Amino acid sequence: MIYTITANPSIDYVVTADTLTLGTINRLNTSVSLPGGKGINVSRILDQLDLETTALGFVGGYTGAFIKSTLQADHLTTNFTEVAEDTRINIKINADQETEINGQGPKVTSAEVETFKTTLETVLKPGDVVVMSGSLPPNLPETFYKDLIPLIKAKNADFVIDTTGQALLDTLSAQPLVVKPNHHELAELFQTELHSLSEIAAYGRKLLDLGAKNVLISMAGDGALLITKAKTYYSKAPVGTVVNSVGAGDSMIAGFTGTMATTNDPQNSFKIGLACGSATAFTKDLATKAQIDALLPQIVITEFKA
Numbered sequence: 001m002i003y004t005i006t007a008n009p010s011i012d013y014v015v016t017a018d019t020l021t022l023g024t025i026n027r028l029n030t031s032v033s034l035p036g037g038k039g040i041n042v043s044r045i046l047d048q049l050d051l052e053t054t055a056l057g058f059v060g061g062y063t064g065a066f067i068k069s070t071l072q073a074d075h076l077t078t079n080f081t082e083v084a085e086d087t088r089i090n091i092k093i094n095a096d097q098e099t100e101i102n103g104q105g106p107k108v109t110s111a112e113v114e115t116f117k118t119t120l121e122t123v124l125k126p127g128d129v130v131v132m133s134g135s136l137p138p139n140l141p142e143t144f145y146k147d148l149i150p151l152i153k154a155k156n157a158d159f160v161i162d163t164t165g166q167a168l169l170d171t172l173s174a175q176p177l178v179v180k181p182n183h184h185e186l187a188e189l190f191q192t193e194l195h196s197l198s199e200i201a202a203y204g205r206k207l208l209d210l211g212a213k214n215v216l217i218s219m220a221g222d223g224a225l226l227i228t229k230a231k232t233y234y235s236k237a238p239v240g241t242v243v244n245s246v247g248a249g250d251s252m253i254a255g256f257t258g259t260m261a262t263t264n265d266p267q268n269s270f271k272i273g274l275a276c277g278s279a280t281a282f283t284k285d286l287a288t289k290a291q292i293d294a295l296l297p298q299i300v301i302t303e304f305k306a
């Protein structure tokens, strides 16, 4: 089972407009409300891939109820911890550019945190994978996800934390199943500039040396690298029109983690991950299985030698 933890879910209110102008009334062309938050996105893609997943995290109020009921209507398994305050609403504006306005989220009490930890401890079994992603409610400590690692490891389960900066470096010694910085985040991690694929691959390998079991470096439309102990792989990104890139990174993590957890085949996991990421970038909502499958023939993985 792959559990996702979204500490701060959201309703994603995704809208389109011809243009967006500050300081005036903007009229929308379309709008849709989607259950959002990075871990929830991972679960939704895993579900499309017919992989077993359960979404955990904190939800509250009418917004939380919307998220739960929408996911359940899609037959996605959830085991959320209820909180007293309302889950946030994030606004995603697709106009001449993509603009995102993300809420702060509800405060979570220490009793609610304890209930969540008990749930996690109760459900986890050896061989499970826990994917933790997204921002934290405003009053939780920055180490919230990292502090769950001992509990996860004590259950002989694997983990993935989608984070950046020092928080990412801090988790490496605990051997995450995969880390997925994009190439800009990788450069920032090492306070450097990366100009070529060889440089990106070399710095990505440092994350492996520091403990990550696999390293994915996404480069949006420029393709991606997978660095494993044995080899480094590269693939171009599938070609298409970007409609809404929200959730593309989450989709890539879902495709890679889900395939890796069930097949232990890094090359195929890379291929599925890339297809999931791009299929989501090419559609308004997250990708469907049909959209993911349609991109697979475009993806050619080659061994990358510097």
Ligand SMILES: Nc1ncnc2c1ncn2[C@@H]1O[C@H](COP(=O)(O)OP(=O)(O)OP(=O)(O)O)[C@@H](O)[C@H]1O
Residues within 6 Å of the ligand: 182, 218, 219, 220, 221, 222, 223, 224, 237, 238, 239, 240, 242, 245, 246, 247, 248, 249, 250, 252, 273, 274, 275, 276, 277, 278, 279, 281
């Ligand atoms: N222009 C694009 N063309 C094709 N695929 C894309 C494009 N942009 C994003 N993707 C897909 O989404 C994946 C993740 O994108 P990116 O490298 O931007 O990561 P990210 O910064 O984590 O994404 P985000 O934060 O937007 O979710 C890429 O590896 C690719 O599969």
Ligand SMILES: O=P(O)(O)OC[C@@]1(O)O[C@H](CO)[C@@H](O)[C@@H]1O
Residues within 6 Å of the ligand: 008, 010, 012, 035, 036, 037, 038, 041, 090, 100, 102, 133, 134, 135, 136, 246, 247, 248, 249, 250
């Ligand atoms: O504010 P956070 O938690 O960093 O990001 C939340 C969010 O932008 O991430 C997802 C896309 O990755 C969206 O579904 C959601 O609105």
